[in-house]
Amino acid sequence: MxxxxxxxxxxxxxxxxxxxxxxxxxxxxxxxxxxxxxxxxxxxxxxxxxxxxxxxYEDQVDYLGGVYALQTQLGLSIHPAAKTALSLQGKAHYLEMSADKAQLFVSLNENVPLWFKKYDWGLALEITSTSFLPADLGLVDVEHKSFSVKVSSPARAVMECLYSVPKSQPLLEVYEIMEGLNNLRPASVQALLEACKSVKVKRLFLYLAEKAGHDWFNYLDLKKVDLGSGKRSIVQGGTYVPKYQITVPKELEVVS
CATH class of the missing domain: 1.10.10 (Arc Repressor Mutant, subunit A)
Incomplete structure (x- = not known):
């Protein structure tokens, strides 16, 4: 050479x-x-x-090594999200976490390379394409091996969980996550709520936060958060919550 x-x-x-x-x-x-x-x-x-x-050659590379390339080399917004992001930050130890699946969110209209989606990383990739939150808001750096990747902060991760309610994410489980997030920064939560485009996510987030009794909830300015109009039925045959105009599972309303 x-x-x-x-x-x-x-x-x-x-x-x-x-x-x-x-x-x-x-x-x-x-x-x-x-x-x-x-x-x-x-x-x-x-x-x-x-x-x-x-x-x-013969390097040990996992899916986060692939995410690193997508973020830093190709400039994509893809990132570990929802419960995967919480797990990477030690925030989901009390949940049933699947070791054979990684949840990733990426902005609409961004193409994830086939090599990333098709390579056998030893787990399944669950990639959600959505722009209900700005691509660069509410992300934090997490160290992994000799590098770092951007993942969803706890507040953003909860909103991503709520985005999948009720289709693939039980609301009761998200409430269990919310209960453990007693030290979120009000300013960060406020910014996410104001930027969020999903009325369902915003209403559910506020409902769960208030129900959990977190102190930071009292510092939010809800007048600046667009909660839309009309009722939202999260589940059929549930309990209606007038304040947020949502219908939630009955078992959640009896949780104190």
Whole structure:
């Protein structure tokens, strides 16, 4: 391998942490030609995990190493969300968490590469495309191995859980999550509520927060939150809550 190519290889190895995917399109933008990448693979510096993605040879890479590439190299908004985000921050230890599934949210009209969706990460990827919240609001950095990824903050994660109610997420379980979130920052919650486009999510969030009796709820300015008009039936045959104009499961209303 020519000296210049060795220099480029060493620079790449130093600049990128181990345990992450390297997107081929990003590498080309950084000055690494497809021909050079072929040489690196032939020399067993890197190996392919699908069309358009490389990893260091025999490196141990999990789905978060793929998320790192999507966020930092390809500029996508995809991020660990809902219960997965809570678990990564140690906020869901009291819940039944599935070790074989990761919940990810991504903005509408963003295309997630096939290499990420098709590669066997050892778990199932549940990717939800939605823009009910701004892509860059309410995210935090979580350290993983030798790198970090952006994941939903606890407040955003709860809203993402509520987005899936009742189709794939029981509301009673979200209430159990909400009960443990007694130290949210009112300003952060306020910003999320004002920016949220889902009336259902906002009403349910406020209902659960008030029911949980959190002190931070009292510092919210609900006059600035658009709660829409008309009734929302979350479940059939449930109990109607006049204040928020929602119908919730009967078993939730008897919880004190």
């Amino acid at each position: 020519a000296t210049n190519n060795k220099v480029k290889l060493n620079s790449l190895l130093r600049s990128q942490p181990s345990g992450v995917v390297l997107a081929s399109s990003w590498l080309v933008d950084q000055g690494y030609s497809f021909e050079l990448l072929k040489q690196y693979k032939k020399s067993r510096w890197f190996e392919s995990i699908g069309s358009g993605a490389l990893v260091r």
